[in-house]
Amino acid sequence: MAPNPQKPMDYRRLTRQHYKLEMLLGLGRSSQVYLARAPDGTKVALKVPRREVRTDRALTERFAQEVALSLTLNHANLVRGLSGRPEGEGAFLALEYFEEGTLEDRLKKGPLSREVALDCLSQVAQALIYLHDRGIIHQDVKPSNIFIDGMLFKLGDFGVAKTRENPKPLERAGSPFYMAPELFLGEPATPASDAYSFGVMAFELLVGKRPFVGETLEEITHAHLHKLPPPTNLPPHLDRIVRNLLAKDPAIRATPKAFLQIVQGNPQAEASPDPGKSSPESKPPKSKGLFGLFRKK
Structure with missing residues (x-):
């Protein structure tokens, strides 16, 4: 009788001690990330919370949420969690490892072609649609949180996500370069x-x-609150949808779904008015207590 083929590894049963650390990939405010190997040799990004995270209840809950979301969300354009423990001395999160790094790393080598850029954006749009349909707001969409595997682009890092169960995350999140105007004004994500x-x-x-x-x-704050995007050389349909995504007023802002429909050639896709033609767009209400609202990432 032929031997049974080896069963694939059940990563969910692994603890932090099962992974062999190889090198430090990065240091964040709340965790260290290592390149590690699972017992079957698979490379993973192993996130370990800092000691102060393990001793602070609010920070512990935030890490636990990241573990839970990473392990339960299932979409081709979201970074996949392999195993994790939410709390205690053995707390960790093992994630897919991407040899090519992030979109931010890729952009340092030069701009993407329009075709690749649209492919990337379409994939991220699908990830956001999936999250928003489940009541999850990522809160930190930017190139350093987009991971690359060939022509596959995945949105990762749920450390500051806002969910139905946690509608008031620990802190306002995001890089000022990518934050929406209303967040500068203290409004909720x-x-x-x-x-x-x-x-x-x-x-x-x-x-x-x-x-x-x-x-x-x-200067960055003033630009988000008051300035319109500069002219582009994009085809009119792309110029229009991108500008509509950047509408100052969230009530008339376009959605990732509308972007996806435009890219896929649906002229009936819902789109907002041109923000350059709406007077409230360039005159948002005055900010109050602006610089205490978030910490720069």
Whole structure:
């Protein structure tokens, strides 16, 4: 009788001690990330919370949520969690490892072609649609959280996600370069604020630069609140949808779903008015207590 083929490894049963650490990949405010190997030789990104996270209840709950989301969400364009323990001395999260790194790493080598950029954005849009349909707001959509495997692009890092169970995360999150105007004003994150961050990234990938820049936090803030995106050389349908994603008013902002429909050639896709033609767009309400609202990432 022929021997039974070896069963695939059940990663869910693994503890942190089962993984062999190889090198430190990065240090975050709340965790260290290592390149490690599972017992079957598979490379993983192993995230281990810092000691202060394990001793602070609010930080512990935040890490536990990241573990839970990473292990339960299932979409081709989301980074897959392999195993993890949410709390205690053995807390950890093992994630897919990406040899090619992040979209931010890729952009340092030069801009993407328009075809690849649209493919990337379409995949991220699908990931956001999946999250928003489940009441999850990512809160930190940006190139450094997009991971690359050939022509597959995956959104990762749920450390500051807002969920139905946790509608008030520990802190306001996100890089100022990608944050929606309403977040600067102290308003809560919504799917529309994720859409704006996606719009900033779409502009960056398709045009080759960010729509709003500044040398200081004050300059970046002013640009998001008051300035319109600069002209582009994009085809009219792409220019229009990207600008609609960057509408100052979240009530009329386009969605990732609308972007996906436009890219797929659906002219009936829902799109917002051109933000350049709406007076409230360039005159949002005055910010209050702005610089205490978030910490720069």
